[in-house]
Amino acid sequence: MSNWSVKNPYQSKVTECYVLNGPDSKKETRHIVFDLGDSGLDYKVGDALGVLSENPPHTVDELIEVSGWDSKQIVNTHNGERTLRDALKMDFEIHRVNKRFVNSLVEKVTSAGMRITVTLVERYREAVAGGGSEWMGGDTSLVAEPNPSIQGDDPAAKVANLVSDGDAMEDYIWSRDYIDVIRDFDVQYDAEEFLELIDKLKPRLYSIASSHDAHPGFVELTVGIVRYSHHGRDRGGLCTVYMADEVEIGKTDVGVFMSPTKSFILPEDKSTDIIMVGPGTGIAPFRAFMEQRVFDNADGKNWLFFGDQSEKTEFYYKDSIESWLDEGHLYRFTTAWSRDQEEKIYVQHRLKEHGAEVWEWFERGAYFYICGDKTYMAKDVHRTLIEIAMEHGGMSEEDATFFIEKTMMREEKRYLRDVY
Ligand SMILES: Cc1cc2nc3c(=O)[nH]c(=O)nc-3n(C[C@H](O)[C@H](O)[C@H](O)COP(=O)(O)OP(=O)(O)OC[C@H]3O[C@@H](n4cnc5c(N)ncnc54)[C@H](O)[C@@H]3O)c2cc1C
Ligand SMILES: NC(=O)c1ccc[n+]([C@@H]2O[C@H](COP(=O)([O-])OP(=O)(O)OC[C@H]3O[C@@H](n4cnc5c(N)ncnc54)[C@H](OP(=O)(O)O)[C@@H]3O)[C@@H](O)[C@H]2O)c1
Missing domain, CATH: 2.40.30.10 (Translation factors)
Structure with missing residues (x-):
């Protein structure tokens, strides 16, 4: 250990x-x-x-330059005392701006002329004059509502819009780092004040x-x-x-x-069959699984579903896969090249095509593994498993869902996922 x-x-x-x-x-x-x-x-x-x-040195240096800081200044961080340059390189995430920093602009930009407050007071007067009832009162700089009419060149109005409109905020921070924001608003932060606002490096x-x-x-x-x-x-x-x-x-x-x-593990019984679905980088743990099954001389059958954009350019680990096939270690290898034809072909389409056989494997106690994109692929594959249980297991939708989500996944722990 x-x-x-x-x-x-x-x-x-x-x-x-x-x-x-x-x-x-x-x-x-x-x-x-x-x-x-x-x-x-x-x-x-x-x-x-x-x-x-670590952050790229050119980004660190540009950030120090645009902020007018001294790179050798000693600062306190969660990892102890170090120079500002080292802290920005090793201790914090500086490549994407966070919301806390954008929110802090409210103070910075208004202190240059109280423009947010003035704008909001004007809006308040307009609302009252027009008999409007939408004004919420309270701290003017925080209750600002999104208002396209104040998104002109006025920096304070831009900040007000960002801090009050979640979509505008997401859209703004998606493509920017601190260098962009400091330039966009021409703002100045002390180095220590800046470090308080940004995220620790994870x-x-x-x-x-x-x-x-x-x-x-x-x-x-x-x-x-x-x-x-x-x-x-x-x-x-x-x-x-x-x-x-x-x-x-x-x-x-x-x-x-x-x-x-603790959970994404090979079956203890080496004669158990396994189905692995790992498009894109999702193939990673299945290369490891195959190497282990070969090393262990495991006699359970292995079926790998793999896919990515094109067979010509994305056939990762082709040589290993071909030798596992030749030597009989890989029983089946099913591919889904999404962009090699007009219509998209994904791993779940292949699973569906082979649904009868997949179901037979499930009935014989096979383990089912999935790795890769959590947001779309894993959800679609999950839905496909339910459809396979309905079509080939003769189950109602409710029973099929119960079988996949409760029986296979929770009770028998043979539907295992490593998704991100
Ligand atoms: C258990 C687990 C296993 C994983 N295994 C693997 C693996 O085997 N292989 C692998 O490659 N990854 C894997 N990942 C993902 C990995 O951890 C990282 O999230 C990934 O490598 C990105 O890290 P990064 O620091 O390079 O990107 P980050 O700095 O974290 O940035 C990523 C973010 O950039 C943003 N982004 C992407 N494109 C754009 C764009 N065009 N414009 C603006 N923003 C954009 C997205 O919001 C994305 O979330 C795994 C994750 C987990 C949790
Ligand atoms: N956090 C990060 O920034 C980061 C870094 C690396 C990977 N990832 C994520 O990890 C996942 C793996 O990335 P990757 O490059 O290895 O592969 P990927 O982007 O998931 O692509 C692999 C294959 O899956 C296909 N695909 C797209 N949508 C699908 C769906 N709904 N169902 C099934 N297949 C689908 C792709 O086809 P098409 O492309 O032709 O549609 C491609 O053929 C991605 O979702 C990616 O967002 C994230």
């Missing part, structure tokens, strides 16, 4: 970080390998790895894509790199861009820790 944790992460080195997509792909999905060295860290398939990242979790038995001393991930461009600057996800762009192979220390699972 080792004592490494989120508060005391092991400083690991990345040994490999390569793109899995073929040329001209619209995606950047990487296979990333961490060396566990002499950490004593262990893991089982189904576990996740926690990764601590680790990110990744489903482990390797079996420790197959790769002793290493842990491997399948990571979708998040990149986008807004307001004339290229940006992206904190941790994925850090791993792809900032971490130097064999050189940079990257803090990692294990996040073990």
Whole structure:
């Protein structure tokens, strides 16, 4: 057992970080390998790895410059005393503006001329003059209602609109960081005051894509790199861009820790059949499962459903999958390439096509695993399982829902999910 944790992460080195997509792909999905060295860290398939990242130096430097701060100023953070530059690099999330910061603009922008208050007093007078009954009273700067007529060039009016209209706020913060906002409103914050407002840097979790038995001393991930461009600057996800762009192979220390699972595990009985549904990066834990089933000489059948945009560019781990098929370790491999034809083909469409066989597997006690996108894919697959139970199990909708959600998922614990 080792004592490494989120508060005391092991400083690991990345040994490999390569793109899995073929040329001209619209995606950047990487296979990333961490060396566990002499950490004593262990893991089982189904576990996740926690990764601590840092902000890109160019973003840190631009933020310090636009704010007119001294990068060497010593500041107090939740991680102790350090220079402002180190704090902004390692302790806080600076790549996306939070709502607390936008709300704080109310003070900053009004103090430059009390414009919000003046605007609202004018609106109040107008409402009273027009016999309006909508005025709520109270603190004028906080009860402002969204009013498209005050969204002109007046910065105070813009702030009033942002703090009072949830949709406008979401829309504004979606594409901006602190540099954008400080420039947009030409505001000044003391460094300490700024640090009080922004979020602490959080680790990110990744489903482990390797079996420790197959790769002793290493842990491997399948990571979708998040990149986008807004307001004339290229940006992206904190941790994925850090791993792809900032971490130097064999050189940079990257803090990692294990996040073990209690539920997303292989069946104890190695002769149990399993169905794995993992489109996109959802394939990660199933590469690990397959490596473990091969290592364990497990005789249960393995059926993998995988999909992504195109067979040419997104067929991740093709060589391994083909050899598992050739050697009989993978009994069935069903693909759903969503953009290789006019109409979208997703994993749930394939499950439905193979519904009779999927149902037979369920009746024989097979485990069903799903990994990947929680918002759309996992919901659609869940609905498809209910439809399969209705069509092939002859159940009413109510009974099918009970079977999938209560019997398989809660009682028998053989419908298991790792979705994010
Ligand atoms: C248990 C678990 C397992 C996971 N396993 C994996 C895995 O195996 N592989 C994997 O890749 N990920 C996995 N994830 C997701 C991972 O933890 C991170 O959330 C992901 O990598 C993004 O992190 P990031 O720091 O790069 O992005 P963040 O800095 O957290 O930013 C991500 C956010 O960027 C925003 N965003 C995206 N596109 C745009 C855009 N165009 N404009 C503006 N904003 C945008 C979205 O709001 C998104 O939520 C897992 C998550 C969990 C909880
Ligand atoms: N937090 C983050 O920023 C972050 C980082 C990485 C991944 N993720 C999330 O994790 C998930 C996995 O990302 P990924 O790039 O590995 O794969 P993905 O975006 O989920 O795409 C994988 C495949 O699933 C398809 N798909 C889209 N909608 C679907 C649906 N409703 N049902 C079934 N399949 C569907 C996609 O098709 P089409 O694209 O052709 O529609 C593609 O073929 C995504 O949802 C992504 O948002 C989030």
